[in-house]
Amino acid sequence: xxxxxxxxxGGGGEATARLIREVFWSRFTDPELRxxxxxxxxxxxxxxxxxxxxxxxxxxxxxxxxxxxxxxxSGTVNDLTMSGAEPKFLTAAFIIEEGFETDSLKEIVQxxxxxxxxxxxAIVAGDTKVVNRGAVDRIFITTTxxxxxxxxxxxxxxxxxxxxxxxxTGTVGDHGAAILLARxxxxxxxxxxxxxxxxxxxxxxxxRHFKAGVRAMRDPTRxxxxxxxxEIAGQSKVSIILNEAQIPVLPExxxxxxxxxxxxxxxxxxxxxxxxAAPEIAADLVGQLKRTxxxxxxxxxxxxSAENPGLVMLxxxxxxxxxxxxxxxxLLPRIC
Numbered sequence: 080x081x082x083x084x085x086x087x088x089g090g091g092g093e094a095t096a097r098l099i100r101e102v103f104w105s106r107f108t109d110p111e112l113r114x115x116x117x118x119x120x121x122x123x124x125x126x127x128x129x130x131x132x133x134x135x136x137x138x139x140x141x142x143x144x145x146x147x148x149x150x151x152x153s154g155t156v157n158d159l160t161m162s163g164a165e166p167k168f169l170t171a172a173f174i175i176e177e178g179f180e181t182d183s184l185k186e187i188v189q190x191x192x193x194x195x196x197x198x199x200x201a202i203v204a205g206d207t208k209v210v211n212r213g214a215v216d217r218i219f220i221t222t223t224x225x226x227x228x229x230x231x232x233x234x235x236x237x238x239x240x241x242x243x244x245x246x247x248t249g250t251v252g253d254h255g256a257a258i259l260l261a262r263x264x265x266x267x268x269x270x271x272x273x274x275x276x277x278x279x280x281x282x283x284x285x286x287r288h289f290k291a292g293v294r295a296m297r298d299p300t301r302x303x304x305x306x307x308x309x310e311i312a313g314q315s316k317v318s319i320i321l322n323e324a325q326i327p328v329l330p331e332x333x334x335x336x337x338x339x340x341x342x343x344x345x346x347x348x349x350x351x352x353x354x355x356a357a358p359e360i361a362a363d364l365v366g367q368l369k370r371t372x373x374x375x376x377x378x379x380x381x382x383x384s385a386e387n388p389g390l391v392m393l394x395x396x397x398x399x400x401x402x403x404x405x406x407x408x409x410l411l412p413r414i415c
Contacts, residue, residue, distance in 0.1 A: 081181070081182060082180070082181040082182075083177075083178045083179060083180055083181060084098075084175050084176070084177060084180075084181060084209055085209070086177050086209050086210075086211065087209075088207075089207060089208045089209025089210070095207065098207065099207065102184055102185055102188055103188060103207070106185075106188045106191070106192040107188070107195075107202045107205070108192075109201040109202060109203050111201075111203045111204075112201075112202060112203045112204060119168070119170075119203040119204045121168055121203065121225070123167060123227055126227050126228055126229055127164075127227070127228035127233070128164075128225060128226070128227060128228070129159050129162045129163075129164035129224075129227070130223070130224070131155060131158040131162075131223070131224045131226075132155075132221070132222065132224070133151070133154055133155055133158065133221065133222050133224075134220070134221040134222075135147050135150055135154065135219065135220045135221070135222070136216070136219050136413055136415075137150060137258065137413055137414060137415050138216060138217075138262070139261050140183070140187065140217055140218055141183075141186075142257055142258055142261035143257050143261060143271065143273060144253075144257060144272030144273035144274065144275060145190075145272075145273045145349075146186070146187055146190050147187055147220055148186075148187035148188060148190035148191035148194070149190045149191070149193075149194045150275050150349060150415060151171065151191060151220045151222050152169065152191050152194040152195050152198065152202075152222070152277065153198070153275050153276055153277045153278075153349060153350065154300070154349065154415060155169055155222040155223070155224035156169075156198045156224065156277040156279050157277060157279070157298045157349075157350075157352070158224065158298065159224050159225075159279070160226075160277075160278055160282050160296070160298075160352075161234070161296040161297050161298055162226070162228065162233055162234065162235070162296075163228055163232070163233035163283070163286050163296075164226030164227060164228045164233070165227050165228075165229065166198060166200045166224055166226045166277075166279055167200060167201070167226055167227055168200065168201050168202075168203045168224070168225045169195065169200055169201070169202045169203070169222055169223065169224050169225075170202070170205055170222065170223045171191065171202055171205045171222050172205055172206040172207070172208070172220070172222075173205070173206070173208070173218065173220055174208050174215050174219040174220075174221075175207065175208070175209050175210070175215070175217075175218050176209075176210060176213075176214065176215045176216065176218065177209055177210065177211055177212050178212055179217055179218055183218075184218070187220075194277060197277055198279055199279070199280065216413075230287075230290075232290055233286075234286065234294060234295050234296045234355075235294075235295060235314075236295050236297060236314035237295075237314040237315050238295050238315065239294050239311055239312075239314075239317050239319075239355045239383050240294065240317070240357075240383060241317060241383055241384055241385040242358050242382065243294055243356060243358060243361075243382065243383040244355070244356050244357075244358055244361035244379055244381070244383075245308070245319060245321065245354075245355060245379070245380050245381035245382060245383065246353070246354040246355075246356055246364065246365055246368070246377060246378070246379055246380065247299075247304065247326065247327065247352075247353055247354075247377065247378055247380050248278070248281075248351050248352045248353075248368055248373065248374045248376075248377045249274065249327065249351050249373065249375070249376040250274070250327045250328055250329045250351075250376055251303060251304050251326060251327065251328055251332075251343055251346065251348055251351065252329075252336065252343035252344070252347075253273060253274040253332060253346075253348060253350075253351075254274055254275060254300075254346070254348050254349040254350070254415075255303065255343075255346030255347040255348070255411055255414060256271055256332045256335045256336070256346055257271050257273040258273065258347075259335065259411065260335070265339070267335060267338065269331045269334070269335065270331065271331045271332065271335075273349060273350075274348055274349055274350035274351060275349040275350050276349070276373055278350065278351075278352055278373060281368070281371045281373050281374055282352060285354075285364060285367060285368070288367075289357075289360050289364060291357075292356055292357040292359070292364075293354060293355075293356055293357075293360075294355040294356060294357065295315070295353075295354070295355040296352055296354050296355075297310070297311060297352065297353045298349075298351065298352050298353075299347075299348045299351060299352075300348060300349060300415055301347055301414060301415060302345060302406065303343070303344055303345040303346045303347055304326070304344045304345075304348070305342070305344040305345050305391060305403040305404075305406070306345065306406060307353055308321070308353065309391050309404070309405040310405075311353070311355065312388070312389050312391055313389050315383075316388045316389065317383050317384065317388055318383070318384045318385070318386055318387040318389065318391065318392065319382075319383055319384070319390075319391045320382055320383075320384055320394060320400075321380055321381035321391065321392065321393045321394065321403070322380060322381055322394050323393050323394060323396065324395075325378055325379060325380045325381070326344070326378070326380045327378050344393070344403060345406060346411075347414045347415060349415065350373060355383065358382075361379060362379070365377050365378065365379055390402055391403040
């Protein structure tokens with residue numbers, strides 16, 4: 080018989096201790112975590128520290144290419160990476176609905192543990208709460224990440240300059256389209272997986288090599304490529320001009336978007352990065368990305384301009400164009 084999470088599992092007594100031992104400590108093995116203290120005491124080299132926090136409420140919790148556990152670790156690692164920080168430590172808090180299957184929780188925790196190993200980070204502290212049925216939709220995870228910024232330079236959304244080149248590390252819209260299909264509400268089937276992945280091992284060596292030539296990096300999650308570039312344009316008080324023909328989009332994503340009246344440039348990504356790079360290094364940077372598994376479809380897709388600050392423009396093959404607005408609301412709720 081499949082066991083399920085009970086309210087007592089979040090009550091702080093023996094049931095909670097057993098859940099921590101059997102589900103979490105059996106998979107999260109960092110010695111500092113397993114001391115069982117209220118806080119982890121950590122040591123690393125001197126330098127700037129990057130700190131980020133995030134919450135993950137994706138539905139369904141498991142989808143082609145990943146699950147909420149892989150998403151939680153990858154998303155936190157990637158947020159640190161975009162600031163040029165080497166991810167070091169993560170904490171994770173779980174809010175679990177009474178009746179959630181214990182085997183499903185074990186699968187999620189195992190996925191987190193494997194993704195942490197992939198990214199080279201340690202999960203060093205956490206918390207677990209169990210709530211009444213209906214108080215939460217199955218399982219939510221919140222994370223905090225700490226990273227170390229080495230050296231004096233780090234990329235930022237305010238550092239884009241006219242003439243800089245815009246790079247995307249792969250196809251856009253994969254995660255958003257995969258979640259749409261996984262919800263099973265559309266009557267559409269396609270072979271499509273989320274791109275969810277930690278990007279630090281691919282991107283941090285490029286920052287160390289090219290240094291100030293890497294002006295800005297962002298992961299285009301909610302709101303996709305279009306919204307993220309609007310944010311950068313606003314931060315740097317520049318405009319960004321994209322070439323539509325150069326933006327890589329999978330045929331499956333393009334087809335789903337067309338069928339549903341969506342724009343793939345606004346769909347979420349969880350394993351891609353936007354890089355704003357100095358023009359003299361951009362082609363070399365793309366070449367190096369293409370030699371990595373996660374960057375094989377990297378492309379130069381546009382440039383930064385001083386005209387019309389704050390705007391993002393999309394040029395088509397016929398020489399015409401349109402503004403890509405910031406947009407309002409969220410195309411797909413519960414996407415991450």
